[in-house]
Amino acid sequence: MSDEGDSEFKIVFTGPMGAGKTTAIAAISEIDPVSTEVDNTDRMSHAKLSTTVGFDFGRITLADGHLVRLYGTPGQPRFRFMWEILGRGAAGVIILLDAAQPGALVQMDLFIDAFLPLVPPGALVVGVGRTEADGALSSDAFASRLDARGIMVPVLSIDARKPADVLVLVQTLACILDAHLSSKVLA
Amino acid sequence: MSASKPGRVSRELARKLLETLGEIVGVRSVVLFTADGFEIASHAADAAASARLAAIGSSLSALGTAISAEAGLKDFDRSTIESSDGTVVIMHVGSGKDMSVAVVAGKEAVLGQLLWATKRCCQALQKVMV
Numbered sequence A: 001m002s003d004e005g006d007s008e009f010k011i012v013f014t015g016p017m018g019a020g021k022t023t024a025i026a027a028i029s030e031i032d033p034v035s036t037e038v039d040n041t042d043r044m045s046h047a048k049l050s051t052t053v054g055f056d057f058g059r060i061t062l063a064d065g066h067l068v069r070l071y072g073t074p075g076q077p078r079f080r081f082m083w084e085i086l087g088r089g090a091a092g093v094i095i096l097l098d099a100a101q102p103g104a105l106v107q108m109d110l111f112i113d114a115f116l117p118l119v120p121p122g123a124l125v126v127g128v129g130r131t132e133a134d135g136a137l138s139s140d141a142f143a144s145r146l147d148a149r150g151i152m153v154p155v156l157s158i159d160a161r162k163p164a165d166v167l168v169l170v171q172t173l174a175c176i177l178d179a180h181l182s183s184k185v186l187a
Numbered sequence B: 001m002s003a004s005k006p007g008r009v010s011r012e013l014a015r016k017l018l019e020t021l022g023e024i025v026g027v028r029s030v031v032l033f034t035a036d037g038f039e040i041a042s043h044a045a046d047a048a049a050s051a052r053l054a055a056i057g058s059s060l061s062a063l064g065t066a067i068s069a070e071a072g073l074k075d076f077d078r079s080t081i082e083s084s085d086g087t088v089v090i091m092h093v094g095s096g097k098d099m100s101v102a103v104v105a106g107k108e109a110v111l112g113q114l115l116w117a118t119k120r121c122c123q124a125l126q127k128v129m130v
Helices: A021-028 A077-087 A104-118 A139-148 A163-186 B011-021 B047-070 B111-128
Strands: A008-014 A037-039 A050-052 A056-061 A067-072 A092-098 A124-129 A155-157 B027-034 B039-043 B078-083 B086-092 B099-106
Touching: A008 A021, A008 A077, A008 A104, A008 A163, A021 A056, A021 A067, A021 A092, A021 A163, A037 B047, A067 A163, A077 A104, A077 B047, A092 A104, A092 A163, A104 A124, A104 A139, A124 A139, A124 A163, A139 A155, A155 A163, B011 B027, B011 B039, B011 B099, B011 B111, B027 B047, B027 B111, B039 B047, B047 B078, B047 B086, B047 B099, B078 B111, B086 B111, B099 B111
Parallel strands: A008 A067, A008 A092, A092 A124, A124 A155
Antiparallel strands: A037 A050, A056 A067, B027 B039, B027 B099, B078 B086, B086 B099
8 A cells, every 4th residue: 555565554644723633643543642742822823722743643453454654744834844744655645624614625725735746646535523513614515625626535524533433534545545556456 | 731831031032142142153043932833033044944943943842852751751851953064953941841942053063062052042041031
């Protein structure tokens, strides 16, 4: 699935601040996750108390035996250098979004544009949280935006706090990666 | 993350204290930044460069804390990045870890002097924090 071989691969969780990247990795990691959270001094941008400035790291073994290394990026564009570092060698990317955050569609565009060039074609899944919140966009709005841009990636409505939801994202990405591998073998 | 209230410092006062590091042989630029990567004050760095240095410095500082904890080492204080062309020192201001200083120096700098001067600057910054 990646240049590290078929049994182990790396995926990256990314998305804007407060979308649930640290929470999602902690929800499914089978080891204590590595976290680089510090106090958030920019409460104007987001009310959360802490923010990731380095990366998150966790690990999970899928039912088929694949070992998946999980990396989470900082969400703010000033940490874009970390996006590029963490994106190197990634088999795929999961973009997490908060449907109730203002400008969520524009935020999705930002992360799509940043990460599409870093991963194999199509190796990307979008997870949208808080679609039930007041004033939130539906997951269809995100899918339509991607369709309009000619980008075909799965969009799933999730709760980053629920391990089952996060696992669905990882398994969906793993299926895409398996399909890539199969097409390479058959070619 | 620190549980205490983050310290504050006057930008003008901080800039004057950072200027003292500029007198050390080899020092090219200095930036004081928050733990989450915002520049507070700088010396001899243009706005774009100091903003980038603040963001990268905060990541390195957080990674230093993480690897120290992983290794069972307490109280990460500083990291030193050395290249054939110079040195970057990233040092916490005080024990609260709300702020750090990044000092960029050329190869003509003497590492011991650079670390000593950076420590003194951090101590001076800590004294003026409210």
